[in-house]
Amino acid sequence: MTQGKITTFEHPLIQHKISILRNKETGTNEFRKLVEEIAMLMSYEALRDLPLEDVEIETPIEKCKTPMIVGKKLAIVPILRAGLGMVSGVLALVPTAKVGHIGLYRDEVTHIPHEYYCKLPTPIEQRTILVLDPMLATGGSAVDAVNLIKQHGGKNIKFMSIIAAPCGIEKLSQAHPDIQIYVGHIDRCLNENAYICPGLGDAGDRIFGTK
Ligand code: PRP
């Protein structure tokens, strides 16, 4: 369902997989596979307006012009670490996409994000840019990531997360009203440690088996 710049996903496959992710008994291996699958299903929708270009090919019958996605038109940008878990799901659909990386970590006490890495494909101005992070909590990391991409010239930016808190969506859409936000499920709220409730815990730790 799309309301203004926010798209949420009612599809039963996505909701079912998110429920398994939430379960604290779900182990690293299954968690990783599910994040990848959910990212693939969500990006099918998020990339529905990818530009096509007519190319000439020859079928066994005759030559024809037929539309194809131009890989260099898409850049995907995971926010490290947890966004990395979504990359393979999107690449399964668009294997020729370029991949940038933005490294941010949240301070455990202040919850303010700190940048430690940024490498984006160049030139980026003409590309559709899909920013990936499974968790949109306070929204601080998403806002900073989009700021960085815009500073590098990025214009057509979409943000995709698996679970979001209402305040994170609000913060991101106020800071960047031009971007489309795709969210697998909107949860209730944040707790005192700025974790999403009910959420799924620490996405990075669950994807990489740390902690
Ligand atoms: C998590 C998550 C987001 C961020 C969301 O990353 O993957 O990037 O927190 O929180 P926010 O919306 O309040 O900014 P974290 O900083 O824990 O780093 P990690 O992925 O390396 O574990």
Ligand code: URA
């Ligand atoms: N980061 C996470 O990994 N989980 C949350 O609930 C909030 C931020």
